[in-house]
Amino acid sequence: MGAALAGFTLGLSLILAIGAQNAFVLRQGLRRAHVLPVVLTCALSDAVLIAAGVAGFGALSEAAPGLPVLMRxxxxxxxxVYGALAFRSAWRGAETLTAAGPGTQSRAQAVLTCLALTWLNPHVYLDTVVLVGSVAATQESRLAFGGGAVTASFVFFFALGYGARALAPAFARPGTWRALDALVGGLMWLIAAGLILGG
Known part of the structure; x- marks a missing residue:
């Protein structure tokens, strides 16, 4: 249970970071356009990447006993570093997000755009494969940790896509984005402290 919660917390803190993928999902939710295919594409992509990271680093840690310490x-x-960047974004302020944009895309276009924003983003590999995989290697149950991270992706994307209409008034204000960035930074530093002290 502890490993699953740790995976959920890490996965959620990483995915909360504001980026092109989340902005696209939020915009689709604001427009109520192809929300289910978009959120499923994001969540399933994350699940594949997380599974690859957890499985790959698990095999490596068994072959090299000193690897978990290095990964920690x-x-x-x-x-x-990631938390510091989030705090910097909170300090500087982020742009507001509105429903304004080009005309409605077809379902196929929306899914292809989502796939491109996910798989062509180099940060997604650092987050889901390298970071989640390396932290999973330090856990007693890598499977539970990975399951927690996958669950966080599904919870986040479905909440973001289907909760967008309710969030629209709040996210029209820059202060909301700044508060979210500060929360992301705090969560990341808290997890980093847990890794350091746990070693």
Missing amino acids: WGGAAFLI
Whole structure:
């Protein structure tokens, strides 16, 4: 249970970071356009990447006993830097997000756009494969940790896509984005501290 919760927390903190993929999902939700295919594409893509990271790093950790220690410190360093970037974004302020945009896409166009924003983003490999995989290697149950991270992806994308209409007034204000960035930074630093102290 502890590993699953740790995976859920890490997965959620990473996915909360504002980026092109989340902005696209939120816009689709604001327009109520092809929400189910879009959120499923995002969540299933994350599941594949997380599974690859957890499985790959698990095999490597068995072959190299010292790897989990290296991964623990590497993951902590990555989280510290990522958290600092989130705090910097909170300090500077982020742009607002509105429903304004080009005409409605077809279902196929929306899914292809979502796939491109997911799989062509180099950060997704650092987050889901490298970071989640490296932290999973330090857990007692890698399977539970990976399951928690996958669950976080499904919960987040479905909440974002279908909750967009309710969030629209709040996210029209830059202050909401700044608060979200600050929350992301705090969660990342908290997890980094747990990795360091847990070593």
